Amino acid sequence: MSARRRRQVGSILREELSQIIQQELKxxxxxxxSILRVEVAPDMSFARVFxxxxxxxxxxEATIEGLEHASGYIRRQLAPRLxxxxxxxxxxxxxxxxxxxxxxxxxxxxxxxxxESEEPGE
Numbered sequence: 001m002s003a004r005r006r007r008q009v010g011s012i013l014r015e016e017l018s019q020i021i022q023q024e025l026k027x028x029x030x031x032x033x034s035i036l037r038v039e040v041a042p043d044m045s046f047a048r049v050f051x052x053x054x055x056x057x058x059x060x061e062a063t064i065e066g067l068e069h070a071s072g073y074i075r076r077q078l079a080p081r082l083x084x085x086x087x088x089x090x091x092x093x094x095x096x097x098x099x100x101x102x103x104x105x106x107x108x109x110x111x112x113x114x115x116e117s118e119e120p121g122e
Contacts, residue, residue, distance in 0.1 A: 029066030
């Protein structure tokens with residue numbers, strides 16, 4: 001399967017997964033989770049779902065555990081929504097890119113504030 005087609009399927013999966021997780025799953029372990037991206041294997045048998053979770057480390061781990069536990073149910077919900085021969089197995093991965101971006105932004109703001117406070121006294 002072409003890389004373009006895999007990106008298209010990943011994008012559709014991301015949209016459908018977001019809807020299923022937010023509207024249909026009732027697991028108390030699930031925190032505030034956002035699906036950031038989905039990478040689909042070339043043979044379409046497997047999809048890695050990158051999830052960002054707002055909360056403590058324990059809440060993040062519990063959310064990923066809850067999503068893994070519900071992966072069979074989620075696949076069954078995806079089947080009628082997608083026109084694919086087989087629905088890929090789902091692997092949920094905690095994505096910390098948003099957390100890292102926020103940390104870098106905070107550090108840059110601190111450096112800028114320090115630089116601005118030093119300039120007038122030169």
